[in-house]
Amino acid sequence: MSSDVIGYLGLLVLVVTLWTHFAGAGGQRGEETMAAEAPADSPGQTPDETS
Secondary structure: OHHHHHHHHHHHHHHHHHHHHHHHOOHHHHHHHHHHHHHHHOHHHHHHHHO
16 A cells, blocks of 8 residues: 555656646746757856756
């Protein structure tokens, strides 16, 4: 039983992580915009903005 619960929670965490990754970025358009703007503005600040 415990192994099933751990597996379910692991799957839930994976789904939530992917969901927030895409939804938080405003979809694929948001990710493409961020990826295009970040290096052009200042590559040195990119890690600071994500953290």
